[in-house]
């Protein structure tokens with residue numbers, strides 16, 4: 001007999017630290033496992049009513065992860081093969097004939113997808129996402145908005161924004177968007193709002209509660225948290241409009257086959273169980289490092305939004321000096337990606353695909369959960385190497 005407890009429906013009022021541990025568990029019955037099994041099945045015995053019991057559309061391990069992240073973000077989740085698979089699916093939601101408004105410097109592969117859409121004839125407008133006035137102006141087409149007392153008729157203009165893409169903070173410039181204001185303004189226009197919540201995680205911000213339509217994640221990062229899987233996710237609101245978007249994203253995932261392996265999703269579910277403690281520690285470390293870096297003689301600018309575990313620093317000297325700093329670290333690993341337990345350091349402009357708006361001597365730091373003084377001493381020493389050899 002199933003015990004009535006800790007079903008996901010009973011978790012509506014618990015705190016995130018409890019949710020990450022308790023959501024997405026098998027029903028409590030005598031002898032039941034505490035963890036959902038890794039369901040390895042490409043097909044399922046037919047049900048009486050016709051329905052596609054096929055592994056491209058369903059998997060119990062996916063469902064457990066999806067209900068856990070859904071509970072955290074406050075919506076319905078779909079897990080995808082990678083963050084980019086989720087992002088591609090979300091970009092497909094952009095209404096025909098209307099513009100996409102997006103940050104000048106989102107994650108660079110998201111930027112590449114937007115460039116691809118623009119090359120294929122979509123109108124894509126790029127704005128500095130931390131400049132709220134500029135975004136509002138671009139959103140509305142200020143003159144037209146004023147003429148109509150704040151409202152546009154969707155049939156009026158092919159340039160009207162149909163999808164607002166938000167990423168906050170952005171990777172790697174750490175720009176913060178004014179989510180409540182921008183989401184409200186976009187919804188006034190009937191635009192779909194998508195927010196990449198990878199850097200903040202649902203522990204710091206929940207865009208759906210602010211009215212966003214879709215949250216996307218690179219689950220690869222904080223949610224899975226151990227640099228051992230690539231995965232992505234979309235999350236949509238539980239209301240009627242949200243459910244319609246969820247259905248479209250599900251159809252996209254199934255048709256395009258952007259599906260995750262059950263083993264990877266099991267690892268992500270195991271990882272998300274410790275999200276709260278990992279992130280708390282990483283954020284505390286980042287706050288200490290940001291404060292110390294602010295007065296370091298080799299550092300000209302610290303980009304730290306005041307929360308989260310990502311930082312970017314600009315250093316005295318050129319790209320080569322920044323490369324030397326990354327290469328001189330011993331505790332920090334010179335590597336791409338972010339959000340794992342280990343601290344990573346990387347000069348973003350080493351990649352040809354990175355935006356020219358990103359300074360040559362910018363180092364992105366993904367702060368991990370190690371001892372903060374070990375992290376500081378290592379970085380301080382490496383900054384000294386870059387500084388001395390550069391001058």
Ligand SMILES: Cc1ncc(COP(=O)(O)O)c(C=O)c1O
Nearest residue numbers: 082083084107171198218220231
């Ligand atoms: C903010 C952000 N969104 C999306 C992605 C893409 O995710 P994935 O690498 O899982 O495809 C990344 C990857 O670095 C990212 O930093």
